[in-house]
Amino acid sequence: MNSDQICNQSNGNEQQQQQQQQQQQMYNSPTDLINSVDSIRLKLTDDWKLLSSIYDLLVDEKAFCTASHEWNEKIVQFEQPKELKKLIDLKIDENKSLTMPEIEKICRQIIKYSISELCGYVHGDGIFSPGGSISNMYGLVLARYRRHPNIKTGGMFGLPPLVLFTSQESHYSLKKAAHWLGFGMNNCIEVATNERGQMSIEDLESKILDIKAEGRVPFFVNATAGTTVLGAFDDFEKVANICEKYNLWLHVDACLGGSALFCYKYRQLLKGLHRSNSFSWNPHKSMGAPLQCSLFITRELELLPQCNSLAVDYLFQQDKFYDISYDTGNKSIQCGRKVDAFKLWLMLKARGYGSFGHLLDYALDISKIFVNKLKQRKDHGFRLVLDEFQYTNVCFWYIPKHLRNLEETEEWNNQLYEVAPKVKELMIREGTLMLGYCPLQYRNVGNFFRMVFTCFPIINDSELDFILDEIERLAEQCHKHTSNGFV
């Protein structure tokens, strides 16, 4: 498997047909996906038992050592990368999942051979970083380096302002990155969005032209795959056209939505991703990898080490006796790093990457069922922020009984926007649910609930009703308390 292959499967008619066939083969009936996801769900309690073996694994593999008489044992059992590839079955399969003894065996192997790098299986050039904010910074620094390699040595002082573009619905890390990396937040231009939350192509082009007319220099566009609040996916094909036209680096913040690469039904959300120069992807979001697990991936071969390398002899000796291309330190801005790659690899290895496709397809299906339930409960006070959502984010209000069928004045709206924070407070105090809320200030819209479905937990239909019933119960309880002077 290879990110190129996956991205490209959503392009070209022939490929689309193939994909549809594959999808049909995969889901012959509506129950196929459900069965596939249930088999994962029912085995979760068994999977978690792996944690009970961690201590035994470490003891058996002699990871603990307090005294010199134990030094007869090897500290590390070195094998050349080529040999390790034979000893440990690194290949990730689509549908082959592993049994618990097999997963244990891999953990034992990793403990035994650890210290060697195991990054070679992410195709294309890339690096794991400690989070999406920093992955996005990698994109900005790489784009800047391609445009002006001399900034690496000389800095940005003499230059006309370099400008990046990102939609007003995109993640705040782009603005923070513009601040940290010395561009300045005013050189991070907010592009308007359409009703669904997607970047307006017209506004993007018009703002690029405005900036050029001012003598500032556009160099970078960030598109988003799964915006934070509404879960919107920008139209990557159209954004890529603009970037080609004006010679701009296209980065995709796919921290939230990148996991759709594994989907069977919804992979087309990422159509055009292959035309970007780089993208960020956080398996710790939709896929449920433990924090932190974030990747920066670029198609520009050689650029990453060229951009970030520095001769550091005490760490990255050139006179090693194995293939030093496994030393990825020169690509990174960090020195000591966690082996975040292992988590992702073990997840994909243990379940088969296709399992995550099923789980995410299911999360998208269930989010659409949730939207339908909200529509059905319209008369019971539920109101959607958008009629439909592209990804697994569902945003909605609950209108308590005492606010229904009244004129929706500014005062009425302000009362509505107080509902979510109050319900959230009760949720936390009672401990029954955890559900976020937020406003969309640039749309002049106040607090609403935001439910984001992910691979784990695997939510079922009846649980959706529980969630809605609970919101209703808490909201009415809230009002009762308020009117009785309890709060």
Next chain:
Amino acid sequence: MNSDQICNQSNGNEQQQQQQQQQQQMYNSPTDLINSVDSIRLKLTDDWKLLSSIYDLLVDEKAFCTASHEWNEKIVQFEQPKELKKLIDLKIDENKSLTMPEIEKICRQIIKYSISELCGYVHGDGIFSPGGSISNMYGLVLARYRRHPNIKTGGMFGLPPLVLFTSQESHYSLKKAAHWLGFGMNNCIEVATNERGQMSIEDLESKILDIKAEGRVPFFVNATAGTTVLGAFDDFEKVANICEKYNLWLHVDACLGGSALFCYKYRQLLKGLHRSNSFSWNPHKSMGAPLQCSLFITRELELLPQCNSLAVDYLFQQDKFYDISYDTGNKSIQCGRKVDAFKLWLMLKARGYGSFGHLLDYALDISKIFVNKLKQRKDHGFRLVLDEFQYTNVCFWYIPKHLRNLEETEEWNNQLYEVAPKVKELMIREGTLMLGYCPLQYRNVGNFFRMVFTCFPIINDSELDFILDEIERLAEQCHKHTSNGFV
């Protein structure tokens, strides 16, 4: 306990007297420190058993939940920060260590109440970051913000070059940071060092004057507490005098040496640290906290949130029902972050922070014993890079028999510099030892061994002999193989 108090204990006569008294009380005889450290060492195998309870802890505290019928249980048991402080004994003691049942109890409490912030116990303003490289970036961005707050919005484009100074022995992350943050590596000026590896104060001042004469703007000096190769500590008092004279931000990269804050015998290494504006400290180095555990700490109150904040409504709601000063997101450049604070807090809590003082005092003592052993083995081919080291790094060559008592020509040196890489290769293949090597190129010195002592493992005297014997054995074996044509 408070970092101010610790730093300041090394200042002022009265405090010095107190400290000496305390030290004397602590170590009445040479065996006192040994006994204290041995009691930790002998209990390690018991401590590690905590790992075997992790699964049970998570099951008992109902962290796992697959089905809706388990939803009667609370997802989180919310308590106000004030109440949590009563429920969980947050205070870290100097000498009180916890029993295993007490440590288990704390882990259970954290699982039970987790999601609440637990950062409030690091005094002064600061933030955990994913590593020393990024902690050092925090220092640079904060210093830049104090000097030119407008850079946050406008960028650095119109300005005369801002210049930072750091010693040629300092960590490479400063240069990488200069590249990333837009200063450019040529605006990161390398200051010469003395024989021990400490920054030359004369060269620092002279280079500051040179840069000013060129029209560039000095704004930041990085001093180092524990350089990577030689373990040198800059003279913070003298560097601080220069910084005050020229109004420069003083940052201390104490990633390696910051743990000396806990020392009883060697705390004076950090004399003057209190005069810095900020410092970085990685408990994942000398103290043995699991990767990643890095802190950025600054004395400039209010500056960190002012510098890095951004209104982010969907995350940092202002209408929460608890004290929002516990939300540290506005100080950070990151969004999702690991709870690295917990590891450090639990370590200090479980053992008492004084234990780490003993362990590090012991590591420094044993490194000096190692230096003496190397001197005693001078005739057996061992040669020190420096006569003495300030911290726990010990750098040395091994001269194989066939190279001894020959004229030390350039060719002879080149042969000597090949010894460490060859021995390291054999070490890894045989798995008996792991010991780094590196050159010091700006001193025109080739590869030598670099042994760095840390709190864990706790090395004893006989193990030092094993290490030296093993290096000797492998080096001679290496030469034998080479002359027999085996390699």
